[in-house]
Amino acid sequence: MDEPIHIHINKAEKNCKIWLVPKIELEYSYGFTSKEISEILEIVNKNQKTLKNKWDEYFSQV
Numbered sequence: 001m002d003e004p005i006h007i008h009i010n011k012a013e014k015n016c017k018i019w020l021v022p023k024i025e026l027e028y029s030y031g032f033t034s035k036e037i038s039e040i041l042e043i044v045n046k047n048q049k050t051l052k053n054k055w056d057e058y059f060s061q062v
Contacts, residue, residue, distance in 0.1 A: 005055045009040055018044055020052055 005020040006027065014031030018024060024044055029037055044051065 005052055007044070007051055007055075016040065020044070020048055020055070024048060 004022070007018050007020065009016050009018070009032075011032075014029075014036075016029035016032055016037065017027040018041070019027055024041060026037060026041065032040070
């Protein structure tokens with residue numbers, strides 16, 4: 001796998017990419033307000049372990 005663990009968030013015409021390791025970090029964002037990004041990062045932070053586990057689960061099957 002070339003890229004570290006990350007997620008993509010899409011809502012209508014908005015999208016962003018967030019790295020989960022080595023730390024939670026916004027890679028890019030198009031269309032989201034800074035308030036929305038703050039809310040997204042808070043949710044990602046609270047669910048980082050679950051998101052990483054789902055990544056591992058998915059890519060172990062691919």
